[in-house]
Amino acid sequence: MADVLTQAQRRLNMSRVRGKNTWPELILRKGLHARGLRFRIHRKDIPGRPDLAFISARAVVFVHGCFWHGHRCPLFKVPETRTEFWMNKILANMHRDEIVARQLQAEGWRSLVVWECALRGRGRLPLQTVLDLTETFVRGDQLTARIAGDFSPRDTSSP
Numbered sequence: 001m002a003d004v005l006t007q008a009q010r011r012l013n014m015s016r017v018r019g020k021n022t023w024p025e026l027i028l029r030k031g032l033h034a035r036g037l038r039f040r041i042h043r044k045d046i047p048g049r050p051d052l053a054f055i056s057a058r059a060v061v062f063v064h065g066c067f068w069h070g071h072r073c074p075l076f077k078v079p080e081t082r083t084e085f086w087m088n089k090i091l092a093n094m095h096r097d098e099i100v101a102r103q104l105q106a107e108g109w110r111s112l113v114v115w116e117c118a119l120r121g122r123g124r125l126p127l128q129t130v131l132d133l134t135e136t137f138v139r140g141d142q143l144t145a146r147i148a149g150d151f152s153p154r155d156t157s158s159p
């Protein structure tokens with residue numbers, strides 16, 4: 001019974017973290033829409049089914065959860081239980097991300113990854129900054145870019 005509950009809880013957590021329409025994704029969508037940018041979401045006919053696709057700009061945006069996509073940042077922590085199980089999953093996700101990146105490039109899509117840590121946690125950037133950077137990417141011609149949280153020390157005078 002305990003194990004059943006644990007599995008149900010895990011599924012819930014997974015749907016919340018990995019699923020579509022996560023909080024960071026929604027806040028980004030809302031902000032970009034308010035700026036007049038128009039996009040499609042979760043298009044199945046584009047490699048990796050990107051969270052946002054700006055068709056005429058030939059640009060896609062992924063909002064990646066730092067845990068699920070193995071970001072080297074303070075939001076990622078190796079799980080203390082079932083470590084191998086989780087690490088295998090995360091490594092598989094990272095491998096898939098690499099394949100998707102190559103497919104997108106081959107099909108002429110420009111791609112931006114917005115890491116979760118840019119939008120939440122102590123390293124988060126001001127939302128307007130994330131929106132500025134995203135809008136600049138969409139309207140520009142850069143092929144790939146990523147936006148991540150800023151974890152550099154804020155106060156260099158402290159010991």
Ligand SMILES: [Zn+2]
Pocket residue numbers: 066071072073074075076115116117118148149
């Ligand atoms: Zn991160």
